[in-house]
Amino acid sequence: MSPLVTRAPAKINLTLHVLGRRSGDGYHALESLVVFAGVGDSLRLDPGPALDLAVSGPTAGPAGPAGDNLVLKAACRLAEAVPGLAVGRFSLHKRLPVAAGIGGGSSDAAGALRLLARLNALAPDHPALLAAARATGADVPVCLDPRARMMRGAGEAVGPALPLPALPAVLINPGVPVETAPVFRALGLAVGETNPAAAVPHPEVEGVRDPSDLLDRIGPARNDLEAPALTVAPVIGETLAALRAQAGCRLARMSGSGATVFGLFGHRSQAARAARAIAAASPGWWVRATMLR
Numbered sequence: 001m002s003p004l005v006t007r008a009p010a011k012i013n014l015t016l017h018v019l020g021r022r023s024g025d026g027y028h029a030l031e032s033l034v035v036f037a038g039v040g041d042s043l044r045l046d047p048g049p050a051l052d053l054a055v056s057g058p059t060a061g062p063a064g065p066a067g068d069n070l071v072l073k074a075a076c077r078l079a080e081a082v083p084g085l086a087v088g089r090f091s092l093h094k095r096l097p098v099a100a101g102i103g104g105g106s107s108d109a110a111g112a113l114r115l116l117a118r119l120n121a122l123a124p125d126h127p128a129l130l131a132a133a134r135a136t137g138a139d140v141p142v143c144l145d146p147r148a149r150m151m152r153g154a155g156e157a158v159g160p161a162l163p164l165p166a167l168p169a170v171l172i173n174p175g176v177p178v179e180t181a182p183v184f185r186a187l188g189l190a191v192g193e194t195n196p197a198a199a200v201p202h203p204e205v206e207g208v209r210d211p212s213d214l215l216d217r218i219g220p221a222r223n224d225l226e227a228p229a230l231t232v233a234p235v236i237g238e239t240l241a242a243l244r245a246q247a248g249c250r251l252a253r254m255s256g257s258g259a260t261v262f263g264l265f266g267h268r269s270q271a272a273r274a275a276r277a278i279a280a281a282s283p284g285w286w287v288r289a290t291m292l293r
């Protein structure tokens, strides 16, 4: 049987409002506009008798041992829920920076679930897929069908796909891994506490078709994890400053819990020029011009 392939694009939180900290599981309730980049990992599944994974690519090392990989975690969750699930050997080509706020592991895990669904002719809305995604990580459900949409709750509630205009962007990761849990902790909310910043509501983006209109709407919104992440990794401030110094940069903000930041531009050519200039000035940084959609 021929191999099945999928791309696992980087997830970008264009906005990330933390509403508060839930009593019960202590997770943070979020409201986030999530989009996906043209850069990502790639994943292949060769059908076979047993579940297995080989990881290659420039960031295979930082992703950790294959046995701990979220690809296998998600696949095992699905195999537990669907008796007789056909499986096989995954090959993950890892290019995205790890522990970077762009959900690389989550997108890989979601890609694994998509490939297993294809192999087993499971409908994309099969409840076992969403359950396996939720059990694998807070960011996995939104990555199952990687298109622009709102994410709410701790990540388990994903809205319908939004036909938003594509945005030219530059992504920068300064090469410093940032773990998610310490950034949420640094926000300092007690269990059951509401985030005071949540008094300012998230902008409405449904129905927006013009890129400039989208930029105007999300400009005043926030990533509430940016300030706490800056205390954990001050270099994030340098990456934001580098973006803001570029001609045509309309907005610079951090994604997820960092350290990756994105700059949004009016035109693709401005983004490409900015990426070249930043990469030349800071050769140690991961810098990519891409489209977000």
Ligand SMILES: C[C@@](CO)(OP(=O)(O)O)[C@H](O)COP(=O)(O)OP(=O)(O)OC[C@H]1O[C@@H](n2ccc(N)nc2=O)[C@H](O)[C@@H]1O
Pocket (backbone or CB within 6 Å): 013, 016, 026, 027, 028, 029, 030, 032, 100, 101, 102, 103, 104, 106, 136, 137, 138, 139, 140, 153, 154, 155, 180, 181, 184, 255, 256, 257, 258
């Ligand atoms: C912050 C976000 C925004 O999209 O992205 P990343 O920075 O990870 O890319 C996500 O909420 C991260 O999702 P993910 O990375 O899958 O989180 P998980 O592994 O499930 O959780 C890691 C830890 O983060 C904290 N956590 C996560 C999600 C959430 N809504 N509230 C939390 O408090 C918890 O302490 C949890 O133990």
Ligand SMILES: Nc1ncnc2c1ncn2[C@@H]1O[C@H](COP(=O)(O)OP(=O)(O)O)[C@@H](O)[C@H]1O
Pocket (backbone or CB within 6 Å): 062, 063, 064, 068, 069, 070, 071, 097, 098, 099, 100, 101, 102, 103, 104, 105, 106, 108, 109, 139, 178, 180, 256, 257, 258
């Ligand atoms: N496929 C994977 N890709 C990246 N990291 C993975 C993967 N599987 C497990 N991990 C582990 O998950 C952690 C978070 O990685 P990642 O998904 O890159 O974070 P983020 O969501 O912040 O970008 C890392 O510390 C890494 O060891």
